[in-house]
C-alpha cells in the first residue's frame with residue numbers, strides 16, 4: 001500500500017513526522033509520498049515554494065527511510081488551482097491504484113463541499129488521523145446532545161464516525177494504532193518571531209529549537225528569516241560602527257526587522273590617515289546598502305586619557321575595556337537623545353573582541369539610559385567569514401590591525417583573515 005500525504009507543509013513539523021513514523025512502524029507501507037500542495041485559492045503560504053521544498057528536503061532526510069519521498073509535481077508542474085480530485089488522479093497515474101490518502105479528522109466536516117461531485121468525500125480512499133478534536137466538536141453545529149456526550153467522554157472515533165455518517169463520507173478508515181500529538185501549523189508560525197532574535201545565542205545548544213519543529217528546520221527558518229511579520233513601522237535601532245567590514249553583518253541581519261541607523265564613533269583609530277580610510281570604507285557599505293549614518297567627533301584626546309597607564313596591556317585586556325566602554329557609552333547616550341529605543345554595536349562581529357565584556361557594558365548603559373541593548377553575537381553563524389566575503393566581493397578596505405597605535409604590532413584581524421581567505 002502507498003500512502004499519499006498531501007498538504008501545505010508550511011512548515012513540516014512534529015505532527016507530520018509523528019504520522020509518518022507511526023505509519024512506517026505499524027502499517028509497513030511500500031511508500032509514503034509527500035505531495036506538497038501548489039497554488040490554492042483558499043490559501044496563501046507563509047513562505048515561497050522553494051523554501052517549502054527545502055524544508056521538506058531536511059524533513060525527509062531526518063526521517064532516514066527511503067520509503068518516504070517528496071513529489072513536487074503540484075509545485076513544479078501544475079499551474080492551476082488544485083483540488084483533491086486532481087491529486088487523486090495524478091497519484092493513481094503515477095503510483096497505481098493501491099493508494100490511500102491521509103487526512104486529518106478536522107477535514108471531515110467540510111469535505112463534502114470540496115467539489116461538486118463529492119469526489120473527495122465519496123470516491124477518494126482515505127485514512128483519517130486524529131487532528132483538532134476540539135475543532136470537530138465546534139464545527140458540528142447541528143450536533144445532538146447524545147453526540148455532545150460522546151465528545152465529552154473524549155471518544156474521538158465515535159464522534160468522528162457520527163460526523164462521517166452525518167456528512168455522507170464514504171471509503172475511509174481511522175488511524176487508531178497510535179496517539180498523534182496535537183500540533184497546529186498556525187500556532188507554530190505565530191511563535192516563530194519570538195525566536196528570531198535569540199537563536200544566535202543558542203545555536204550551539206543541541207536542545208534549542210522552535211517547539212514543534214526539528215532543530216535543523218528551526219535553524220533553516222531562523223537563518224533565512226522566514227515567517228517574520230512584514231513590519232510597516234519598524235522600530236529604529238542605532239548601530240555603533242567600529243569599521244565598514246564589521247558593520248556589514250549587523251546591517252544584513254537587522255535591516256528586515258529594524259530601521260537601521262549607523263553611528264560612527266571611533267577615536268581609538270590612529271593614525272588619522274587610517275581613521276579616514278576606515279571611515280570611507282564604512283560610508284561605502286552604507287551607500288551600497290542604502291543605510292543612513294551619523295558621524296561623531298574624532299576626540300582622540302579622550303581616548304588617550306581613558307587608556308593612560310594601560311597602553312601596553314594586551315588586546316582584550318584593560319585598555320580595550322576602556323576603549324569599548326567609551327564607545328558604548330556615547331552610543332547609548334546618543335540613542336537616548338535621539339529617542340531611538342534600541343542600540344547595539346558592530347564590535348560584536350569581530351572574533352578579536354571580548355563579547356562578554358561588550359554585552360555587559362551594552363546592558364549597563366541601556367539600563368542607565370532606559371533603552372534596550374541588542375546582544376546579538378553577529379560573528380556567529382559564520383558572520384565574520386560572511387563579512388570577509390562581502391568585503392572581497394565589494395572591494396571594501398579591510399584593516400590589518402585593531403585600531404590604536406598599540407595594536408599595530410599585534411596585527412589585529414589580519415592573521416585571522418589570512419587563515420580564512422588563504
Ligand code: SF4
Pocket residue numbers: 268269315316319320321323324402403404405406407
Ligand atoms: S586594541 Fe583595539 S579595542 Fe583595544 S584599545 Fe586598541 S583599538 Fe581599542
